[in-house]
Amino acid sequence: MVTPDPTNERTLPTSSPDAEGPDAGQGPAEPTVRTVAFDLVGEMGGRRIDRRRLLTTGAATGLAATAATLGAGGALAQDATPQPGGGTPAGGMAGHDMAGMEAGPATNQGFTVFVPFQAAIIQAAAARLIPTDEHGPGATEAGVVYFIDRQLAKEGMGLRGRQYEHGPFLEGEPNQGDQSQMPVRDRFRLGIFALESFAQQTFNKGFVACSPEEQDKLLSDLEQGIPENFGGAALQAQPLPGSPDQTSNIGLETDAGASVGADAFFTLLLNWTMAGFFCDPVQGGNRDMVGWKLIGFPGAHISYFNEIEKHNQPFQGEYISLGQYQEQVGGGI
Amino acid sequence: MATLPKVDVLLVGFGLVNGVIANELSKQTGLNIVALERGPYRDTFPDFLQDHFDEWRYAVQGELFQDLSRNTVTFRNERAQTALPMRQWGSFLPGNGVGGAMVHWNGASWRFLPQHFEYRTHLENRYGAGFLPEDTTIQDWGVTWDEMEPYFTQYEKTFGIGGKAGNIRGEIQEGGNPFEGPRSEEYPQPSPKKPYGPTLFHEAATQLGFKSFPQPSGNSAGSYTNPDGMTLAPCNYCGFCERFGCHVGAKASPILTVIPSALKSGRVQVRQFSNAFRVNHRNGQAVSVSYYDGAGREQEQPADLIVLGAWMLENVRLLLLSGIGQPYDPVQNTGVVGRNYTYQTGGAGATIWYDDKVMNRFMGAGAVGYAIDEFHSDNFDHSGLGFFGGGNIASNQTGARPIQSSGPLPEETPGWGSGWKAGVKQYYNRSAGFGMQGESPAYRQNYVDLDPTYRDAWGNPLLRMTFNWTDNERKMVRWIADNPITQIANAMGGSITQIRGDISNYSIVPYQSTHCQGGAVMGSDPTTSVVNTFLQTWELPNLFVVGASAFPQNAGYNPTGTVGALAYRAADAIIKQYLPNPGPLA
Numbered sequence: 001m002v003t004p005d006p007t008n009e010r011t012l013p014t015s016s017p018d019a020e021g022p023d024a025g026q027g028p029a030e031p032t033v034r035t036v037a038f039d040l041v042g043e044m045g046g047r048r049i050d051r052r053r054l055l056t057t058g059a060a061t062g063l064a065a066t067a068a069t070l071g072a073g074g075a076l077a078q079d080a081t082p083q084p085g086g087g088t089p090a091g092g093m094a095g096h097d098m099a100g101m102e103a104g105p106a107t108n109q110g111f112t113v114f115v116p117f118q119a120a121i122i123q124a125a126a127a128r129l130i131p132t133d134e135h136g137p138g139a140t141e142a143g144v145v146y147f148i149d150r151q152l153a154k155e156g157m158g159l160r161g162r163q164y165e166h167g168p169f170l171e172g173e174p175n176q177g178d179q180s181q182m183p184v185r186d187r188f189r190l191g192i193f194a195l196e197s198f199a200q201q202t203f204n205k206g207f208v209a210c211s212p213e214e215q216d217k218l219l220s221d222l223e224q225g226i227p228e229n230f231g232g233a234a235l236q237a238q239p240l241p242g243s244p245d246q247t248s249n250i251g252l253e254t255d256a257g258a259s260v261g262a263d264a265f266f267t268l269l270l271n272w273t274m275a276g277f278f279c280d281p282v283q284g285g286n287r288d289m290v291g292w293k294l295i296g297f298p299g300a301h302i303s304y305f306n307e308i309e310k311h312n313q314p315f316q317g318e319y320i321s322l323g324q325y326q327e328q329v330g331g332g333i
Numbered sequence: 334m335a336t337l338p339k340v341d342v343l344l345v346g347f348g349l350v351n352g353v354i355a356n357e358l359s360k361q362t363g364l365n366i367v368a369l370e371r372g373p374y375r376d377t378f379p380d381f382l383q384d385h386f387d388e389w390r391y392a393v394q395g396e397l398f399q400d401l402s403r404n405t406v407t408f409r410n411e412r413a414q415t416a417l418p419m420r421q422w423g424s425f426l427p428g429n430g431v432g433g434a435m436v437h438w439n440g441a442s443w444r445f446l447p448q449h450f451e452y453r454t455h456l457e458n459r460y461g462a463g464f465l466p467e468d469t470t471i472q473d474w475g476v477t478w479d480e481m482e483p484y485f486t487q488y489e490k491t492f493g494i495g496g497k498a499g500n501i502r503g504e505i506q507e508g509g510n511p512f513e514g515p516r517s518e519e520y521p522q523p524s525p526k527k528p529y530g531p532t533l534f535h536e537a538a539t540q541l542g543f544k545s546f547p548q549p550s551g552n553s554a555g556s557y558t559n560p561d562g563m564t565l566a567p568c569n570y571c572g573f574c575e576r577f578g579c580h581v582g583a584k585a586s587p588i589l590t591v592i593p594s595a596l597k598s599g600r601v602q603v604r605q606f607s608n609a610f611r612v613n614h615r616n617g618q619a620v621s622v623s624y625y626d627g628a629g630r631e632q633e634q635p636a637d638l639i640v641l642g643a644w645m646l647e648n649v650r651l652l653l654l655s656g657i658g659q660p661y662d663p664v665q666n667t668g669v670v671g672r673n674y675t676y677q678t679g680g681a682g683a684t685i686w687y688d689d690k691v692m693n694r695f696m697g698a699g700a701v702g703y704a705i706d707e708f709h710s711d712n713f714d715h716s717g718l719g720f721f722g723g724g725n726i727a728s729n730q731t732g733a734r735p736i737q738s739s740g741p742l743p744e745e746t747p748g749w750g751s752g753w754k755a756g757v758k759q760y761y762n763r764s765a766g767f768g769m770q771g772e773s774p775a776y777r778q779n780y781v782d783l784d785p786t787y788r789d790a791w792g793n794p795l796l797r798m799t800f801n802w803t804d805n806e807r808k809m810v811r812w813i814a815d816n817p818i819t820q821i822a823n824a825m826g827g828s829i830t831q832i833r834g835d836i837s838n839y840s841i842v843p844y845q846s847t848h849c850q851g852g853a854v855m856g857s858d859p860t861t862s863v864v865n866t867f868l869q870t871w872e873l874p875n876l877f878v879v880g881a882s883a884f885p886q887n888a889g890y891n892p893t894g895t896v897g898a899l900a901y902r903a904a905d906a907i908i909k910q911y912l913p914n915p916g917p918l919a
Contacts, residue, residue: 128749128750129749129750130749130753130754131750131751131754133751133754134751135751135754135755135758136754138754151389156402157394158420158421159421160393160394160395160421160422160423161393161394161395161396161398161401161421161422162395162400162401162402163401163402163420163421164401164402164405164418164419164420165402165420166418166787166788168786170415170417172414172415172417173410173414174840174842175410175838175839175840175841175842176408176409176416176417176419176841176842177408177417177419177420177421177423177841177842178420178421179417179418179420216750219749223748270748270749274736274739275389275393275736278388278735278736278739279388279389279736280386280387280388280389282387283387283389283390291735292735294754294757294758295735295739295757295758295761295762296695296761296762297695297733297734297735297761298695299386300386301571301572302569302571302580302581303569303570303571303581304569304570304571304572304693304696305526305567305568305569305570307570307693307696308526308527308528308570308693308696308697308701309526309527309528310693311528311529311532312529312690312691313691313693314691314693315693315695315696322384322386322387325386326383326384329382329383330379330383
């Protein structure tokens, strides 16, 4: 069981993260689809929670599921293991303990790009890529989701640093490199919703609510390029991720091409999860250097001059992060 | 647009090449010199001392590399394809800033072999005129080893290169590379310390009868003061070398040697954040360079003498953008600018995992290890092999930083999940590896020109690269992998061994090496070269183009040492021949 980070409790959104949805009459022209604006209002931990969500009509059974998923997303520190009855929640948000909602001291926790709903899916997926197990802490303890969130907030962040962004954007051979115009931030956005949609289609519940075995199955499929329409389905899944009916076309489409294909999104997620696990903690991941401790990488050592010729002798020095090193060489600021 | 007051000498790019030339000119003449550099000035203190241990920032995000959002290359394997821009860094990593790519290099510093400078002549003499593939355009450099040797020596002394000589004035030296050309003297520094993995390679290779010798290195073994009075500190083997600046001033670099020495003169001015885009010329003379300044404004800087010493791709692009020299046409096989683009052939190597050994792979530096040269170039008989060329085989431990080097892991290790965790925990620190850096011959169909579609941030065409391996390199890689590499890997013991030996089509995606050459090659024939053997353009006597752009083809070594020697040769020619009597030197 993961030790919850108490600061995460305060990341539950207390106001709507969404812009006001369109009224029913302004929905897409598709005649078989009708949309309504839906206000979800609830009392949580003594606080009033308003969420305005865009829902397809007739998705009554989806409401509770949506609320449950959002709730699970808000309480990020929860283990990724499924909640009892997680697949078909009946109680909506009331199923979650909101006792810890009193405002604590200000913190730099929270998310700057993701909303907690998205972050919960990333956190759950990363926890399968680098699980917490008998070998020690995993992606959750390393704070991988916070690393990804912080990196996506950076100006000009591409797949590997600043990238060339002039057109025309043509599909080339794989050995010509990624050619998509899609910014990495939007690849995460679409990929998260597509993964959620895939979980709903496959197991009739959200990704976070799936069991570890089910999550592994979904991620394995992604790795092998399944489902084929992964990127194209992404936007359709977005407005109502918790609804069993969410595959109905509400008029949002995208063709993100191969850049948000299942395998491409898997590779992106895996690479950034690994980076968040192994980076210097100054970048927001690898908390308490748990990634380094797994493999024995000692970090920012100014010198191995006296050690490098001690062949076949395990290094005994301490783990040191860049921040600690900067304190040493610069005396702080 | 402003036209600035004329200066004596204008240098485009301020890395190894123009650092050397600025330093020699500032010591030996009273000329006023301006250097245009597209990136910033960074130094050991405070930049690298206080920040360099950040793998995500420097190695993955590429803090020290060219800004791709402004300028990149387009790439295709062959002319029938549409070249597309390299949108993310991959195959190679040009630098950005004062000191150039040598700020973030590993430090492997070689002299090419004597036969490399007369390669076509050598191979045709030994095997006959019909031996080489019809489409190869390898050619002699127009200089000999004996002419280059003093410049190699000057470069190695200035940059404090460490190693063990294998041949001093014709006498083979125990412990060095017996295949190297005769040196006038021993290396200026001893070889740096050796980690465990490369030592296992050295022992196995030696046991098999190969002459394993220390990797020539720009990672300073000790405290060193060069002939200009500039100093290098001893390498700390911190493991953050390639892609990083050195935090203690121990990696041979222009920012520790030639550049501060040149700046001491007070006659060298560096303009940071200045992107040159055209050499203006009339009546057979270069007159000025147009560039965008730090604010993006167009400026024109007139000068009497201009030296292009940017990274090689940009040297070639500047010539093409300026209309200097005839662009190469691969169909007609005419023209010279862009011809003979070459790279470095990798793909042959081995990884050995040990259950009973710990490597401390996080320690290391860019060039601390051993090498053998038995299978390089024409050091072995190619009769009946079906290919020409070869490569240096080396084992270095450069520091296994965990984002990019938590592996390699044995093939059966899962890519993620608990199985991956078990594998990376067991084997991250228990592998040793080695590989070949193969020669890259020049071919008629491999070249660079201006892209017809894609443009840089200022609207100028990008350089377009058309490049692929040929069957010659594919056979070479396979043979090297099946023979010496398999033998050495087996002799290294270990629990699991993996051999690599396949290359199909060149890909721009994975990092391979920052060893790009050609496009403005040197020679004694103006129909097959852009610059003469003094690196002076045939077309404009007051324009020199110096760097790896001048290599007619690449050897199976890192190019930096030979770039350094060419820079000293150009500086010497400018000072002793051109300035007293400005005009064509050949």
